[in-house]
Amino acid sequence: MTNAHLGKGTMMEPKYFEVAVDAGIATVTMCREPVNAQNTAFRQRCIEVFDNLSDRDDVRVIILTGQGKAFSAGADLTDRPDLETPGAYRRHNRTIRDCFDAILTCPKPVIAAINGPAIAAGFVLASVCDIMICSESSWISMPEVAVGLAGGVRHVLRHFSQSDARLAMFTGRRISGPELLRMNVASACVPDAELLPAATSLAAEIAKNAPLAVAAAKRSFAVSEEMSVHTGYSFEQSQTANLARSEDCAEAVAAFAQKRSPEFHGR
Incomplete structure (x- = not known):
């Protein structure tokens, strides 16, 4: 069943997230059209979603996935801080960290069901989840070097080998779902239509435990x-x-x- 309410007095706008809770499993779907790009409002909503789910007794496991063909295309480049405003970049970076930390420190296991491209901050969003499974058509990329940036190194290094982490960061190339499985980054790679059922089955296996x-x-x-x-x-x-x-x-x-x-x- 779909829950618009994440907590008492809390309503989520559907343009950012949809949350459904059933049998102890919360499925969180990013739904910021067209590619689930992350702006400040998106990140603040993400924090709110995971803080609320962290405190819900009826939730034991969380699945994070994307609506449409993308998991998340990363940061919304139209929502950059003004470099001439003192403190703007610090506040911007703090919000980004808080968004990732809301998932990383959530006491419930979080499964990333990567249904499509997970680019830059989109992949970091998946990487802060506890378990990653991906569809066969999904792919990740860390293309910051192509636009003069270099973010995400520490999170990439948590999941890739030293050589593969550098390959991903230095080239910015696309790494497909099957390749993520081969590299031991993802725990499973399944046909597109089987992604959510596979994530739900895994979540149910976890939810039955203490x-x-x-x-x-x-x-x-x-x-x-x-x-x-x-x-x-x-x-x-x-x-x-x-x-x-x-x-x-x-x-x-x-x-x-x-x-x-x-x-x-x-x-």
Whole structure:
């Protein structure tokens, strides 16, 4: 079912995002015609969407995809800051970071269903999701060098090998969905018509697990990414120790003993 309301007192304009929630899965569809280009208003809406979904008890997993033939063509170049206005570029950059961080720090797993071109900031939007799957006709590109810019390096480096990251950034070439799978950037590449069903099936697989445990696992990924193995694993163990006291953990133990499926409530 489609939810216009993302939270109490919050209404989304359909020209930016559409949100549907069903069986614990929120499908977020970017719908800023014609190619889901990102301007300031788009980014502010994105922050609002993910902040609201982060706090909704009826949402366990989120799918992010694009309406039409594009995932996102990246930044709207008609919405650039005035270089002569003090502080304008700082505010502009902060909004961009906050938009990506709203997804990156969302406690619910986010699946990027890349349905078409994901260009520059469009690919970064996909890269801050937890899992990327793509359609066979999709492609990504980081073409900033062709227009005298060089953004996105750190996010590209999180998903590509050192050589492939430089190839993507230095050439700006298109990298197809099948190539993303071969490069181990995407977890799956499926026929176009199967993309959303595949993303929904994956989301359902995640949603059936204990929500507190899934959130703790995501937190461990985020916190330990830049840590040493020892420090990162120690943090992960602290998460597990806390989870052991949860009602969901007790329910999982009881369900195993009784040979039934557990019923998790996020407590």
